[in-house]
Amino acid sequence: MFQVEVWGGAGEHGRSCYHVQFGQRSVLLDCGVKKGQKKEETYPKLDADKVRMLTTVFLSHAHEDHSMAIPLLYRHGYTGVVWTTRSTVRQLANYYAKWQQYVQDAGDELPYTSEHMEQVRYRFVEDMAPPGQWFTVEPGMQACWGPSGHLAGSIWLLLCVDGQTLFYSGDYCQDSRLLAANLPDLRYVRDLQVGILDAAYADDEATQEQLVDDLVSACKQVLERGGHVWLPVPIYGRGHEIIDVLAEALPGTEIVCDTGLEVSFQAMLEEEQWFKTEELHLYKQRWSSRVQVLTREQLLHKSTSLKKAIFVTSDPMLQSKASAKLVEAFATSPNNALIMTGHVYPGTLAARLLAAEQSVPRVLHYRYKVHQGLPDVARMLDGLKPKFSLLVHAPKAKTDRLKAKLTARGYDHVYSCAPGDQLVFCGRTLGTATSND
Ligand SMILES: [Zn+2]
Ligand SMILES: [Zn+2]
Known part of the structure; x- marks a missing residue:
């Protein structure tokens, strides 16, 4: 018997956590949290x-x-290891600090202690095998990994137990400007049973090229009208790609960023193996010739300058005091605008501004792709040909729409699930699909 249980992350955005049972053995894929108003949905439905x-x-x-609920596993008595990459572990300290702050600001308490955090033992997939090659996790269990183009250190996984193979895409993007993404060699996946596939953009078919054109035009419009543009981005990830895009498209415009992005830029240089060599080389040149790193005070001061600039800061949901101050400063001119480029979590200042009919300052939303939409999911299905596919990382209604469109295009056995659902695979057929909700 082979079974996948959704503990979070399917039919919703957040708390990715999939329990996979291969006969007597079971593994967990990710263990994340979800920001938002429903407190009972913050952590995965752990059993x-x-x-x-x-x-x-x-x-x-x-x-x-994907990561911030991992210490909860140790609170519940897990004593094993967590397989990941060095780059991921390096970035985790920052996410733990930010998550603790977020929980504290919400007037809540972490459900785990620093002791549980210290109990987490990591092992690194890159120590076992290069990308695209199998290694033995333990006798009878094989794994294979590769870069997923979503973030430095982000990986997809293939797992094989007793001849049963599962693919987990992690968060996947083949349209990254800087990051490398390679799917497994098809010789390895000839008989893939189950794919858990990132479908965060659900049935959206927009290409990165169109999205980038729209983002650049929006920035140009704001600047031409005499306003500053401010892009709040995560410290690691798409921020540097967006800086690269804008530095190239707007050669005369000043770009300023906060010290957080300088830290993540330096980290990129130490982790070149995750990047496209040529593109990273060009970005290094653009960064040193075009980007000014400013302190919080300098950024505030800069916002009063007549010469219009692009601001990029590393607080995507505008949760910090420094962001709140800069929002106030931006509000002094109706021409200034904030541009959000990723998922905006409900309950955050970013969401409140975005939802307001006439927010001051103006807030726009232009997406930069770091996940998969319909064409990308279809491409993944064409390449890997899983017998059963679980579409994850988007709200249920949107995932249902994607499933319907894929089915209409001839893709069989694609599933849209919700937290608590179980898919049981018996040999080559799906046994039962049940929902606990
Ligand atoms: Zn994710
Ligand atoms: Zn992600």
């Missing part, structure tokens, strides 16, 4: 008995929606 029985745990990347 303590099953947590204690886990053979091992894999972590695909550092983002909080």
Whole structure:
């Protein structure tokens, strides 16, 4: 028997956590959190008995929606290791600090202690095998990994137990400007049973090229009208790609960023193996010739300058005091605008500004792709040909729409699930799909 249980992350954005049972063995893929108003949905629906029985745990990347509930596993009695990459572990300290702050600001308490955090033991997939090659996790269990183009250190995984193979895409993007992404060699996946596939953009078909054109035009419009543009981005990830895009498209415009992005830029240089060599080389040149790193005070001061600039800061949901101050400063001119480029979590200042009919300052939303939409999911299905596919990382209604469109295009056995759902695979057929909700 082979079974996938959704503990979080399917039919929603956040708390990615998939429990996979291969006969007597079970593994957990990611264990993240979800920001938002429903407190009972913050952490995955962990089953303590099953947590204690886990053979091992894999972590695909550092983002909080995949990582920040891992210490909870140890609170529930897990004593094993977490397989991930060095780059991911390096980034985690920052995410833990930010998550702790977020929980504290919300007037809540962490459900785990620093002791549980210290109990987490990491092992690194890159020590076992290069990308695209199998290694033995433990006798009878093989794994294979590769870069997923979403973040430095982000990986996809193939797992094989007793001849049963599962693919987990992690968060996947083949349209990254700087990051490398390679799917597994098809010789390895000739008989893939189950794919858990990032479908965060659901049935959206926009290409990165169109999205980038729209973002650049929006920035140009704001600047031409005499306003500053401010892009709040995560410290690691798309921020540097957006800086690269804008530095190239707007050669005369000043670009200023905060010290957080300088830290992540330096980290990129130490982790070149995750990047496209040529593109990273060009970006280094653009960074040194075009980007000014400013302190919080200098950024505030800069916002009063007549010469219009692009601001890029590393607080995507505008949760910090420094961001709140800069929002106030930006509000003094109706021409200034904030541009959000990723998922905006409900309950945050970014969401409140975005939802307001006439927010001051103006807030726009232009997406930069770091996940998969319909064409990308279809490409993944064409390449890997899983017998059954679970579409994850988007709200249920949107995932249902994607599933319907894929089915209409001839893709069979694609599933849209919700937290608590179980898919049981018996040989080559799906046994039962049940929902606990
Ligand atoms: Zn992610
Ligand atoms: Zn994610």
